[in-house]
Amino acid sequence: MRKVEYPAPLQELIRQLQRMPGIGPRSAERIALWIVQAPNSRPGEISEAITRCSKAVINCRECGFFAEGELCVICSDPARDRSVLCVIEQPTDILPLERTGAFNGVYHTLGGKLSPLNHVGPEDLRFEALLQRIKQVPPSELILALGADVEGEATASYLSQLLAGIELRVTRLAQGLPAGLGLESADDVTIARAFSGRTEFPR
Numbered sequence: 001m002r003k004v005e006y007p008a009p010l011q012e013l014i015r016q017l018q019r020m021p022g023i024g025p026r027s028a029e030r031i032a033l034w035i036v037q038a039p040n041s042r043p044g045e046i047s048e049a050i051t052r053c054s055k056a057v058i059n060c061r062e063c064g065f066f067a068e069g070e071l072c073v074i075c076s077d078p079a080r081d082r083s084v085l086c087v088i089e090q091p092t093d094i095l096p097l098e099r100t101g102a103f104n105g106v107y108h109t110l111g112g113k114l115s116p117l118n119h120v121g122p123e124d125l126r127f128e129a130l131l132q133r134i135k136q137v138p139p140s141e142l143i144l145a146l147g148a149d150v151e152g153e154a155t156a157s158y159l160s161q162l163l164a165g166i167e168l169r170v171t172r173l174a175q176g177l178p179a180g181l182g183l184e185s186a187d188d189v190t191i192a193r194a195f196s197g198r199t200e201f202p203r
């Protein structure tokens with residue numbers, strides 16, 4: 001007797017869905033069955049949105065946030081205060097900070113944090129681009145909004161060494177951010193407080 005499986009195209013869809021983060025075999029199967037069976041699934045719209053998004057959305061040349069052109073909405077906004085530069089780990093850290101309404105400066109995404117265990121060294125992060133930016137448009141304050149974990153601390157210290165000799169006020173967000181977690185998991189009030197209570201970073 002032949003072993004019975006889903007038809008090949010359905011198996012392929014399940015395989016593709018499983019490549020996505022957070023989607024295991026069971027979820028992939030459930031989504032795939034919904035796509036082929038539900039009368040309102042409109043698969044054309046889903047695939048079109050995926051294709052359009054993956055082509056149109058890039059990282060901002062300046063800050064690293066998501067953008068549709070060379071510059072994101074923040075970097076192309078003349079009302080933003082370019083004298084205050086906030087250094088963050090990931091582009092996804094920007095929205096939680098923006099939602100607080102506590103910050104009107106501009107950002108610089110490092111692309112991660114120093115992590116020898118995960119083989120992330122200084123050359124893997126956007127430190128050089130940051131130094132270039134500081135040279136080109138010297139800010140009056142650099143705010144370090146890095147995670148309150150060991151790797152975030154190591155990244156902040158490394159940055160502080162890099163900035164040695166550059167005349168610049170360096171601050172960090174006040175403690176109170178959840179230890180061991182990134183900005184994404186903090187609520188608006190905590191982030192807003194951490195902003196307003198920021199302290200000088202020892203150099």
Ligand SMILES: [Zn+2]
Pocket residue numbers: 060061062063064065071072073074075076
């Ligand atoms: Zn930008």
